[in-house]
Amino acid sequence: xxxxxLAALTVFVLAILCxxxxxxxxxxxxxxxLMSGANSIHGIVLVGSMLIAASASDPLSQIxxxxxxxFATMNVVGGYVVTDRMLQMFRKKPVAAKATAPAASAxxxxx
Amino acid sequence: xxxxxTVVRLVWLLGAAGFVFGLMRMNSPATxxxxxxxxxxxxxxxxxxxxxxxxxxxxxxxxxxxxxLIGIAVGxxxxxxxxxxxxxxxxxxxxxxxxxxxxxAAALIAIDDYLRIAGLGQTLPLDIQxxxxxxxxxxxxTFTGSLIASGKLQGLIPGKPILIPGGRIITVALAAVAVxxxxxxxxxxxxxxxxxxxxxAAGLIFGVTMxxxxxxxxxxxxxxxxxxxxxxxxxxxxxxIDNTVLIIAGALVGASGAILTKLMADAMNRxxxxxMIGGFGGGEGTQTAVTGxxxxxxxxxxxxxxxxxxxxxxxIIVPGYGLAVAQAQHGVRELAxxxxxxxxxxxxxxxxxxxxxxxHMNVLLAEANVPYPQLKEMDDINPEFERADVALVVxxxxxxxxxxxxxxxxxxxxxxxxxxxxxSIVVIKRSMGRGYAGIDNELYTNPKTGMYFxxxxxxxxxxxxxxxxx
Numbered sequence: 001x002x003x004x005x006l007a008a009l010t011v012f013v014l015a016i017l018c019x020x021x022x023x024x025x026x027x028x029x030x031x032x033x034l035m036s037g038a039n040s041i042h043g044i045v046l047v048g049s050m051l052i053a054a055s056a057s058d059p060l061s062q063i064x065x066x067x068x069x070x071f072a073t074m075n076v077v078g079g080y081v082v083t084d085r086m087l088q089m090f091r092k093k094p095v096a097a098k099a100t101a102p103a104a105s106a107x108x109x110x111x
Numbered sequence: 112x113x114x115x116x117t118v119v120r121l122v123w124l125l126g127a128a129g130f131v132f133g134l135m136r137m138n139s140p141a142t143x144x145x146x147x148x149x150x151x152x153x154x155x156x157x158x159x160x161x162x163x164x165x166x167x168x169x170x171x172x173x174x175x176x177x178x179x180l181i182g183i184a185v186g187x188x189x190x191x192x193x194x195x196x197x198x199x200x201x202x203x204x205x206x207x208x209x210x211x212x213x214x215x216a217a218a219l220i221a222i223d224d225y226l227r228i229a230g231l232g233q234t235l236p237l238d239i240q241x242x243x244x245x246x247x248x249x250x251x252x253t254f255t256g257s258l259i260a261s262g263k264l265q266g267l268i269p270g271k272p273i274l275i276p277g278g279r280i281i282t283v284a285l286a287a288v289a290v291x292x293x294x295x296x297x298x299x300x301x302x303x304x305x306x307x308x309x310x311x312a313a314g315l316i317f318g319v320t321m322x323x324x325x326x327x328x329x330x331x332x333x334x335x336x337x338x339x340x341x342x343x344x345x346x347x348x349x350x351x352i353d354n355t356v357l358i359i360a361g362a363l364v365g366a367s368g369a370i371l372t373k374l375m376a377d378a379m380n381r382x383x384x385x386x387m388i389g390g391f392g393g394g395e396g397t398q399t400a401v402t403g404x405x406x407x408x409x410x411x412x413x414x415x416x417x418x419x420x421x422x423x424x425x426x427i428i429v430p431g432y433g434l435a436v437a438q439a440q441h442g443v444r445e446l447a448x449x450x451x452x453x454x455x456x457x458x459x460x461x462x463x464x465x466x467x468x469x470x471h472m473n474v475l476l477a478e479a480n481v482p483y484p485q486l487k488e489m490d491d492i493n494p495e496f497e498r499a500d501v502a503l504v505v506x507x508x509x510x511x512x513x514x515x516x517x518x519x520x521x522x523x524x525x526x527x528x529x530x531x532x533x534x535s536i537v538v539i540k541r542s543m544g545r546g547y548a549g550i551d552n553e554l555y556t557n558p559k560t561g562m563y564f565x566x567x568x569x570x571x572x573x574x575x576x577x578x579x580x581x
Contacts, residue, residue, distance in 0.1 A: 005238050008350060008358055015359040019366025022134045032470040034137055036206050037147050038367045039338050041130050042345045044360035045216045047161045048352055052223050053178045054171040061223055062178055068219035069182025071212035078190030078209045080151045087144035089477035
């Protein structure tokens with residue numbers, strides 16, 4: 001096993017453990033946004049898609065990398081925007097009577 | 112490694128740290144939005160760093176730049192448009208769609224790399240071959256599987272389990288194609304494009320045959336599992352092109368998706384294996400065995416319900432997917448505020464899988480400005496049903512079905528909201544139609560239950576008017 005592969009495997013395993021540790025603390029109510037957030041993170045595949053697009057020389061490779069870049073960008077942009085849309089709604093709002101929340105942000109009634 | 116590459120690699124590392132830190136900040140509702148921004152910032156750094164690397168390295172052709180720019184413009188435009196315009200109720204299928212394209216991109220990276228090596232007449236070392244095959248197989252399964260899942264939730268494909276004749280044999284055959292193909296490549300060490308395409312085809316078809324037989328109710332678990340798959344495929348793509356940031360981010364998502372999948376399955380008291388295999392196997396014989404003591408259904412109207420609600424002291428609202436579909440979350444909030452103004456204590460009982468995904472209902476109610484503290488999780492609210500004067504069920508079905516408490520029903524063992532413990536129950540529902548599980552709900556024939564047949568939105572509007580008139 002080469003030193004590079006060993007290093008890559010080390011990173012891989014530690015990142016998995018890191019993922020377990022970080023995720024298991026998230027409360028259930030945030031699971032859908034979390035799933036969407038994690039979904040946008042694997043949009044990092046855009047970096048790989050850009051790298052293969054840059055060195056694509058034959059038409060087939062160019063088409064494949066074009067599709068890969070478009071797919072990956074859709075994953076990144078769409079993922080982050082939709083996650084943000086979801087989380088935007090979790091702001092505590094100063095709702096009548098039951099003022100449990102300290103009401104930081106103004107109540108913009110975007111109905 | 113020259114200075115530029117070193118700097119870019121450090122920037123990638125910083126981006127990866129952004130992902131981890133961002134996920135950590137998503138722990139609590141207060142910091143979650145910021146966490147997503149931190150994660151997005153990490154992504155911007157990683158992508159920006161890559162662009163700088165390509166720009167300064169100077170050996171990217173004009174065609175290369177055109178491909179990258181067109182790809183980003185098209186993909187970014189589509190992503191932005193769909194994410195901005197999607198209804199919150201349709202969000203799970205959109206996440207699934209984004210997941211599909213991510214998996215597709217990961218598979219394409221390995222395919223492109225393989226074709227290039229084959230074109231040069233070279234061979235790949237064994238470890239890269241393994242990573243390539245895993246990336247292609249997992250990426251292809253995710254691509255078609257997520258598209259099918261998305262189609263099922265969108266209603267383009269029937270949500271019912273679709274049993275493929277000879278499905279089990281097809282599955283085994285596909286797995287055999289992939290395993291034999293991979294084994295052939297590993298043992299001979301040759302770069303064989305035909306074999307790779309056989310593996311690609313097997314993966315693509317497997318994605319379809321894996322998801323088609325699974326019922327719509329289990330789709331969230333499937334999407335979450337496929338999300339985890341995509342992460343793994345991306346990590347494999349990182350091995351193929353020797354890129355650490357892909358490995359880190361992919362592994363992070365692979366791990367998070369796995370945990371989330373298990374949590375979702377736990378919420379339904381099922382095992383992930385059971386859900387995945389259940390689709391392949393029988394699933395037929397169990398359906399008809401249910402239906403309890405028959406009994407008649409009591410129908411009520413808006414005025415009856417309004418009086419019940421207005422003079423209650425504790426009301427628990429049980430929102431379900433029907434509420435989301437009818438876009439009635441604003442109506443339910445208005446009704447709750449009206450009742451509170453009369454001194455009624457109102458709480459919301461949120462089943463872990465209410466809506467289509469864990470936490471989905473919280474998102475929908477938050478959209479309607481329902482105060483967070485009023486949303487109660489299942490374990491917190493269940494003991495309170497006994498004290499509730501009225502439990503108002505709006506568009507929820509299977510998660511309230513007492514049949515889950517005894518064996519012999521498809522929902523047996525699923526944790527449910529103890530709605531039937533309330534002093535009286537009102538169910539707003541369009542018809543006696545069945546829920547996602549496709550079974551009758553004993554709750555509706557309970558003598559304490561009044562059925563208020565209406566579309567959730569219209570029904571709530573009538574109720575609000577009636578409560579105002581009380």
